[in-house]
Amino acid sequence: DSIQINIKNLAGIVSEEEILRKSELATSANNALHDGTREGSDFLGWVDLPSSITEEEFRDIEEAATVLRTHCDVVVVVGIGGSYLGARAVIDALTNSFDWLQPEKKRKNPVILYAGNNISEDYLSEMIDYLENKEFGIINISKSGTTTEPAIAFRLLKNLLEKKVGNEESKKRIVAITDATKGALRTLADSEGYKTFIIPDNIGGRYSVLTPVGLLPIAVAGINIRKLVTGAAEIEKATDKTVSFDYNLPAIYAVIRNELYRRGKKIEILVNYHPKLHFLAEWWKQLFGESEGKDQMGIFPAAVDFTADLHSMGQWIQEGERTIFETVISIKEPNKKVLVPHDEVNLDGLNYLKGKRVDEVNKMAELGTRLAHVDGGVPNILIEIPELNEKYIGQLIYFFEKACGISGYLLGVNPFNQPGVEAYKSNMFALLEKPGYEEATKSIKSKL
Ligand code: PA5
Numbered sequence: 001d002s003i004q005i006n007i008k009n010l011a012g013i014v015s016e017e018e019i020l021r022k023s024e025l026a027t028s029a030n031n032a033l034h035d036g037t038r039e040g041s042d043f044l045g046w047v048d049l050p051s052s053i054t055e056e057e058f059r060d061i062e063e064a065a066t067v068l069r070t071h072c073d074v075v076v077v078v079g080i081g082g083s084y085l086g087a088r089a090v091i092d093a094l095t096n097s098f099d100w101l102q103p104e105k106k107r108k109n110p111v112i113l114y115a116g117n118n119i120s121e122d123y124l125s126e127m128i129d130y131l132e133n134k135e136f137g138i139i140n141i142s143k144s145g146t147t148t149e150p151a152i153a154f155r156l157l158k159n160l161l162e163k164k165v166g167n168e169e170s171k172k173r174i175v176a177i178t179d180a181t182k183g184a185l186r187t188l189a190d191s192e193g194y195k196t197f198i199i200p201d202n203i204g205g206r207y208s209v210l211t212p213v214g215l216l217p218i219a220v221a222g223i224n225i226r227k228l229v230t231g232a233a234e235i236e237k238a239t240d241k242t243v244s245f246d247y248n249l250p251a252i253y254a255v256i257r258n259e260l261y262r263r264g265k266k267i268e269i270l271v272n273y274h275p276k277l278h279f280l281a282e283w284w285k286q287l288f289g290e291s292e293g294k295d296q297m298g299i300f301p302a303a304v305d306f307t308a309d310l311h312s313m314g315q316w317i318q319e320g321e322r323t324i325f326e327t328v329i330s331i332k333e334p335n336k337k338v339l340v341p342h343d344e345v346n347l348d349g350l351n352y353l354k355g356k357r358v359d360e361v362n363k364m365a366e367l368g369t370r371l372a373h374v375d376g377g378v379p380n381i382l383i384e385i386p387e388l389n390e391k392y393i394g395q396l397i398y399f400f401e402k403a404c405g406i407s408g409y410l411l412g413v414n415p416f417n418q419p420g421v422e423a424y425k426s427n428m429f430a431l432l433e434k435p436g437y438e439e440a441t442k443s444i445k446s447k448l
Contacts, residue, residue, distance in 0.1 A: 002234065003395045005249045006382035007256060009374045013325075014259040022255045022410070023245035029409035030251055033402070034241050038409055040416030045202030046401055049210050050233035050394070058226060061212055064175055064195055065219035071173050072137035073104050076127070076157055077217045078116035078150045079141035081286060082205020083177075086397070087217035088114060089283035090209065093276045093393050094223050109222035115157065116140075116150030124153060128160055136161065137173035139220070141213050143199045145183020148428070154185075177212050204416055206287050207401055210394075224390050231394025239402050250403035253327075253381060257403075258410045260325045260379055261299050269317065270303040271328040273366050276388065278305055280329070284400055291404050291415035298411065307365050314369075318376045325379040329396070330366060333387045334359045 176189035197212035281303035292298035408415025430440035
């Protein structure tokens with residue numbers, strides 16, 4: 001009862017021998033993650049994080065979650081990138097898709113909204129209108145504490161909350177998650193007296209979902225964070241230094257994707273067959289894209305939601321440029337059961353499916369697509385989990401984190417920095433005439 005990986009459909013592009021030939025390199029990359037012997041060793045706090053979260057830390061998060069759940073019908077998670085996507089991935093995957101549409105009294109959990117992940121004036125304005133008559137709270141997340149997008153959103157939402165419920169009540173409804181000592185958010189949280197959680201120095205944003213960055217919003221959404229972390233800890237153990245390459249699933253996945261990349265497969269498409277997994281793919285895109293896309297190298301991580309995208313991107317995948325491979329996340333057993341009903345008239349011709357589970361149709365779409373795409377020259381890696389629950393999402397999270405670290409080392413990059421994200425910020429600050437950017441402002445304006 002664990003995550004599994006099926007590598008039998010690589011379209012003849014990489015053989016088992018070729019994979020095994022890389023086992024030593026992959027094992028050495030895995031060891032380096034545990035020993036901190038390669039680039040980025042300051043950012044390896046995530047490696048043994050699942051097994052090291054203490055009872056006290058769980059309780060602290062659960063208690064803060066209870067306060068927010070008690071005071072608020074809506075909780076806004078303010079953050080961007082690694083300070084946003086992990087929580088949303090887990091919350092979307094593990095909560096009822098329609099619960100948020102229920103009237104407040106019937107709803108089991110607060111509605112979770114997200115802000116600070118864009119700078120859209122309409123988005124913020126519409127959110128403020130919506131929150132005007134709601135009992136809401138805020139989880140403000142920023143490791144640096146200085147990121148522009150969440151800072152703007154927080155300023156607006158804090159003003160609204162203070163206007164609505166007053167300063168004292170606001171303090172109960174705002175939690176800040178940031179650096180232990182540095183950054184504007186730390187200064188603000190300390191001066192206002194907000195409840196705070198610390199993002200450890202040695203864990204980068206995109207690896208932080210199992211810190212309070214992810215765990216607090218996830219707990220507020222009513223999800224069992226202990227089970228989530230247990231799942232992650234299982235894969236931590238299943239990939240430690242004592243485990244040989246043949247059993248180290250993230251290492252095998254990392255080798256295959258690197259071998260495919262070396263053979264011209266420059267784009268990896270993460271495929272899901274359940275809309276609840278859409279944001280897991282967004283999280284995965286950030287994890288791999290930001291970790292590997294540097295030094296003019298790196299697989300481009302893309303994602304599709306099937307079967308919806310089979311009716312749009314399916315054409316490209318089947319017959320477009322052969323530079324892609326697919327990694328499918330497959331869920332063996334859905335949580336619910338719905339049968340295709342019988343219809344006397346059968347005008348839609350669907351009676352041949354009557355009495356079958358909807359998931360059987362989904363599974364045949366999945367199998368049929370895999371066979372068609374492999375026939376079309378698209379290698380396929382299949383990652384299977386038994387069902388969608390906390391434990392297996394936890395397993396998937398650690399599986400991908402570990403794979404990403406190993407894969408980055410195999411590629412020859414530092415998977416734990418992101419120097420390239422600064423370029424847009426400097427231009428934006430120069431264009432906005434931020435104090436300190438006077439020279440840059442002159443220079444950029446002369447180019448316009
Ligand atoms: O993975 C990363 O480091 C980034 O995506 C950051 O999480 C993102 O830029 C947000 O940064 P911060 O948490 O400092 O506001």
